[in-house]
Amino acid sequence: TTFPGVIRLFPDERYVFRRSHPAIVGVEVLEGRIKPGYTLIKQNGQRVGVIKSIKSKDDFLQEAKKGEAVAVAIDGPIVGRHIHPGEILYVDLSRDDAIRLVRELRDMLDESDIKALKMIAKVKAREDPFWAAL
Numbered sequence: 001t002t003f004p005g006v007i008r009l010f011p012d013e014r015y016v017f018r019r020s021h022p023a024i025v026g027v028e029v030l031e032g033r034i035k036p037g038y039t040l041i042k043q044n045g046q047r048v049g050v051i052k053s054i055k056s057k058d059d060f061l062q063e064a065k066k067g068e069a070v071a072v073a074i075d076g077p078i079v080g081r082h083i084h085p086g087e088i089l090y091v092d093l094s095r096d097d098a099i100r101l102v103r104e105l106r107d108m109l110d111e112s113d114i115k116a117l118k119m120i121a122k123v124k125a126r127e128d129p130f131w132a133a134l
Contacts, residue, residue: 001105002097004116005032007040007072011086015071019080022052022073032091032116033065039092040074045127047092048083049076066112090120095130102134 007027009015015026040048052073054061064070077083093101101109101117109117117134125131 001100002038002091002093003033003035003109004093004101004113004120005034005038005091006030006088006116006119007034008088009083009085010069013085016079016085017071018073020078022075023049023077023079023083024071024073025079025083025085026069026071027089029064029066029068029070030088030116031066031119032113033063034072034091035063040089041092041123042083043088043090043123045123047076048089049074051075090123091116093117093120093124095128098131098134 008030010026010028017026018024034051034054036051036053038051040051042048052075054064055071056068061070083089098117121131121134
């Protein structure tokens with residue numbers, strides 16, 4: 001199951017470490033959590049790419065949570081064309097993920113995960129009425 005997460009690219013160009021193949025950027029996890037393999041979408045619901053890796057100093061991480069500042073490698077986008085410093089990105093959840101999170105994994109979610117889930121639902125509700133009910 002994919003868990004919800006919301007990240008913000010640091011607004012400063014100094015935190016763009018590579019523009020593409022993969023894009024490597026400094027981000028802050030605003031809510032929830034991110035993991036390698038998670039797909040990211042923009043505020044308009046458009047798909048950005050997939051997180052290849054997450055790094056903090058010299059260590060590769062399996063997860064980053066709210067409040068952490070990390071570098072992420074994202075397969076797909078070009079910084080300056082598809083994503084921009086300061087932009088907020090969301091983990092792309094499927095309907096199945098959302099249902100499983102709410103029904104079965106609720107006790108594994110902290111307050112920040114629930115906030116992230118609501119933020120993602122708001123983004124996805126524009127395209128799909130299912131999300132408005134969340």
